[in-house]
Amino acid sequence: MGKFTGKNGTIERENTAKFERGLGDYKKSSKFSRDKKLKHGLRKVDNQYKEAVLSAASTEMLLQEDVGYLEAEGMEKTYKFKQDEIKTAVDQSTSNKALDLKLNEFGPYTLDYSRNGTHLLIGGQKGHIASMDWRRGELKSELHLGETVNAVKYLQNEQFFAVAQKKYTFIYDHEGTELHRMKQHIEVKHLEFLPYHYLLATAGNTGFLKYQDVSTGVLVNEIRTKLGPTLAMRQNPWNAIIHLGSATGVVSLWSPSSNEPLVKIQSCRGPVKSLAIDRSGNYMAVAGADKSLKIWDVRNYKELYSYHTPTPASSLNISDTGLLSVSWGPHVTIWKDAFKQKQNSPYMNHLIPGSRIQNIRNVPFEDILGVGHSTGVTNLIVPGAGEANFDALEINPYETAKQRQETEVRSLMQKLPADSISLDPNYIGTVDKRSNDKRLKPSDLRDLASKDTDDEKKLLPRADVKGKNSALRRHLRKKQQNVIDQRKMRIEANLKKEKDLRANKLRKEQGLPEERELLGPALSRFK
Numbered sequence: 001m002g003k004f005t006g007k008n009g010t011i012e013r014e015n016t017a018k019f020e021r022g023l024g025d026y027k028k029s030s031k032f033s034r035d036k037k038l039k040h041g042l043r044k045v046d047n048q049y050k051e052a053v054l055s056a057a058s059t060e061m062l063l064q065e066d067v068g069y070l071e072a073e074g075m076e077k078t079y080k081f082k083q084d085e086i087k088t089a090v091d092q093s094t095s096n097k098a099l100d101l102k103l104n105e106f107g108p109y110t111l112d113y114s115r116n117g118t119h120l121l122i123g124g125q126k127g128h129i130a131s132m133d134w135r136r137g138e139l140k141s142e143l144h145l146g147e148t149v150n151a152v153k154y155l156q157n158e159q160f161f162a163v164a165q166k167k168y169t170f171i172y173d174h175e176g177t178e179l180h181r182m183k184q185h186i187e188v189k190h191l192e193f194l195p196y197h198y199l200l201a202t203a204g205n206t207g208f209l210k211y212q213d214v215s216t217g218v219l220v221n222e223i224r225t226k227l228g229p230t231l232a233m234r235q236n237p238w239n240a241i242i243h244l245g246s247a248t249g250v251v252s253l254w255s256p257s258s259n260e261p262l263v264k265i266q267s268c269r270g271p272v273k274s275l276a277i278d279r280s281g282n283y284m285a286v287a288g289a290d291k292s293l294k295i296w297d298v299r300n301y302k303e304l305y306s307y308h309t310p311t312p313a314s315s316l317n318i319s320d321t322g323l324l325s326v327s328w329g330p331h332v333t334i335w336k337d338a339f340k341q342k343q344n345s346p347y348m349n350h351l352i353p354g355s356r357i358q359n360i361r362n363v364p365f366e367d368i369l370g371v372g373h374s375t376g377v378t379n380l381i382v383p384g385a386g387e388a389n390f391d392a393l394e395i396n397p398y399e400t401a402k403q404r405q406e407t408e409v410r411s412l413m414q415k416l417p418a419d420s421i422s423l424d425p426n427y428i429g430t431v432d433k434r435s436n437d438k439r440l441k442p443s444d445l446r447d448l449a450s451k452d453t454d455d456e457k458k459l460l461p462r463a464d465v466k467g468k469n470s471a472l473r474r475h476l477r478k479k480q481q482n483v484i485d486q487r488k489m490r491i492e493a494n495l496k497k498e499k500d501l502r503a504n505k506l507r508k509e510q511g512l513p514e515e516r517e518l519l520g521p522a523l524s525r526f527k
Helices: 037-060 084-087 092-096 401-413 443-460 471-480 488-508 515-525
Strands: 002-006 009-013 100-102 109-113 120-124 129-134 138-145 149-154 160-165 170-172 180-186 188-194 199-205 210-211 218-226 232-235 242-243 248-256 263-266 274-277 283-288 290-297 302-308 315-318 324-329 332-337 349-350 357-362 368-372 376-381
Touching: 037 368, 084 376, 092 302, 109 149, 109 357, 109 376, 129 149, 149 188, 160 188, 160 199, 180 210, 188 232, 199 232, 199 242, 232 274, 242 274, 248 274, 283 315, 315 357, 324 357, 332 368
Parallel strands: 274 315
Antiparallel strands: 002 009, 100 376, 109 120, 109 368, 120 129, 129 138, 149 160, 160 170, 170 180, 188 199, 199 210, 210 218, 232 242, 242 248, 248 263, 274 283, 283 290, 290 302, 315 324, 324 332, 332 349, 357 368, 368 376
16 A cells, blocks of 8 residues: 655555556655755655656546457367457447558558557558558558668658668658658668657668657767677667667667667577567567577566467567567467466467568557558457557547647657666666765865875976977977967966976075065065
8 A cells, every 4th residue: 555645644545556656666855965955856856756646546546448358268269269250249440440451562561550559651662652541541642662662660740751761761741742861871671769859760781770860850879780780670668778689699779878789688599580579668579580489578688488480470569568469471479468477379360361471560559450461451450459548648549630739849849868868767867875975075175185285396397408499390389389278278387387486496596586576565466
């Protein structure tokens, strides 16, 4: 039972634990600071956090939608249910969403859904691009590029999308107009978009991972992975870390603030075919060319379970509710609770005869799985795959044009910097408890002062020795005479101090008064 102190006193609720942030043993507290102003600000943040947890816990009773899965009776198995049987059992609106596009000429097709799940972007390998509102059946734009298409990706919303073509990567708007040709992104095979940072990440045959800020047009970083061509790429939605799979079976984790991999995992014996990370960022599924499918715990980088596929898997995807979808050959296999325990039988199976599956993607907030294959695009009904209770202030699948514009402006104003991407996103905003230990004590300040006086004593006047004045030294002196840096300023200050000490020593030897006495009491204060 959680206990929080709100405006009306102490409030106890049983369901507050699920709404708390995963900060572990650390809790933000004002006792770590001696600054009164900072302490007041931290106390205010703590109170806002407690009120937010109580508000979320008190509104849980309003979330009446439950995730519904297939349930078998008696000796039945859920993976034996066919799509035709499911269509006849569900309501008419859900049945209409199971569209099947027959596109035999320009396949195989890769696909992507917008963040709110309202729009579908398909790309045929032979140059066919189409963006549509798949729920209403409205075609927004269609392009025939006449060259190879490797990957497609929606950006912050359905108004813009990126296409990785044969050589360069292009950005188009919702009408199909070419907006940008990114010449620095060459031979790209994989695209990922980081919505909270407005970064487009690309990787491909060149072995480089590049981050492009689509709001400013700046190339944030260009990282040479040194792992050869990239065969698989996915982002971790929890911390925006990019996972890359290479031909050596290594999965590496990357951030734009570092040119070296944060973590390297030897995931399989053969080349990595596909990757998938769940929404919580705790688990990762890796499919290799050695017909292996392994589940990894990303928190401690340990292998949990291992499966065997009849042929190497071509694509992996994890739904919002944790259903793992695996495509191999013409088959799609869906596993339930694959991260909790070793599964003996799958949740669902589907076969697309005579077609090779290219990639699969779950529709956000819908019980639909999109499958792109060599003969078109098919939507499969997967009960329990979609998030039943969505936050309309975060992503709204029923937003109007005005709401979409306001959301885009708000997200641009709240855009996170690229260097804030780290393995632990909760690290940002925490208090460094070591700061008190790093502060200098009065004894340390006295030691530093005595060290400065010792250094001044060591600075004795040297004899004025004339060095050789060669042509090379004159050339270098003339070349560097207008260059001002810290080293030059420090040397000039030391030379001036030596000159003054030498002049004072000469006056004492000759019995002359010091310069301060010559200036008199009125002018010596300006010396």
